[in-house]
Amino acid sequence: MPAAFALLILCQLAGELLRAALHLPLPGPVIGMLLLTALLVRRGVAPEAPLSRVAGGLIGAMGLLFVPAGVGIIAQLGLLQQDWLPILAGVVVSTVSGLIVTGLVMHRVSRLMESR
Secondary structure, three states: OHHHHHHHHHHHHHHHHHHHHHOOOOOHHHHHHHHHHHHHHHHOOOOOOHHHHHHHHHHHOHHHHHHHHHHHHHHOHHHHHHOHHHHHHHHHHHHHHHHHHHHHHHHHHHHHHHHO
16 A cells, blocks of 8 residues: 555655656646556556445545645635635636537547447
8 A cells, every 4th residue: 555655645746846857738647647647557547446345445535635626715715705706707717618618528529438
């Protein structure tokens, strides 16, 4: 299990190093996830593998990651009260845009999968 956790950390570190070295516009952890995905696809991982248990434990504790965001919202409550309309518009527009793009991508991917 420590080796699986170390693999996650090493992929994130590799992603950060690649981002810094190549000046990529993606966050390091996203690049690390792509590296991890490539590793897993190449090797294949059984559902009961240690990596699955570590990932499940981290996902189980994901709610804790929202605590700093909640504290930040409370700390900036004055700013939110002052500029609520542009913030609300940004949230609504980005949510609707994300849903539309996700729907279009899934539509095209499902068509590609059906044609195979």
